[in-house]
């Protein structure tokens with residue numbers, strides 16, 4: 290099994306001062322892990338978190354980027370702006386962006402391409418809603434998200450991408466996918482990638498689970514054969530809870 294990639298998605302939480310406190314607490318708690326640790330923080334926290342984590346094993350990501358390099362796009366941040374700061378990762382296509390900000394498979398693809406071109410490593414989110422799962426559409430939706438959202442992605446580009454399977458019904462709800470539900474969906478997604486990129490590339494691809502993952506359920510989820518890590522929202526806002534998830538898989 291691969292080492293895991295554990296990423297926190299702080300969403301719209303933590304002022305600069307709060308970010309400083311959380312990172313200061315987190316650094317000693319995760320320094321001795323073999324797993325990769327990433328924190329994806331609000332734009333306004335990036336500089337602070339980058340400075341504090343310099344020389345540590347904590348990697349830093351943003352939560353979105355635009356696909357243009359610059360221009361009249363009020364309120365947007367370009368991949369080049371993030372790369373210049375020293376940001377390494379960027380979350381793209383989170384379900385909250387798809388639901389509240391009109392993100393589509395097409396804009397996900399544009400953002401992913403632009404992020405890669407700027408040297409960033411995208412964490413691309415996919416996942417079905419509760420209605421889609423109840424209607425038996427989970428596999429269809431995941432297939433569409435992978436087919437459309439990764440349309441022009443080359444094999445070389447795929448090797449720099451992390452995929453996060455986040456069933457929308459499990460995000461922030463306290464309802465976690467069972468170990469088997471999460472593993473089955475991720476194995477299915479890996480199969481879709483395998484058909485396009487081959488088994489070797491699909492096996493090498495990191496696919497995380499996200500959705501109410503916490504210090505109590507992480508060990509079970511991370512022990513599953515296809516789950517390569519976690520993308521953690523709420524539990525990533527508390528240093529010892531996030532650290533426990535980082536250490537849940539040895």
Ligand code: 13P
Pocket residue numbers: 298383455459460461462463499500501502520521522523524
């Ligand atoms: P929660 O862990 O709060 O359910 O959020 C998951 C998520 O959306 C991470 O991107």
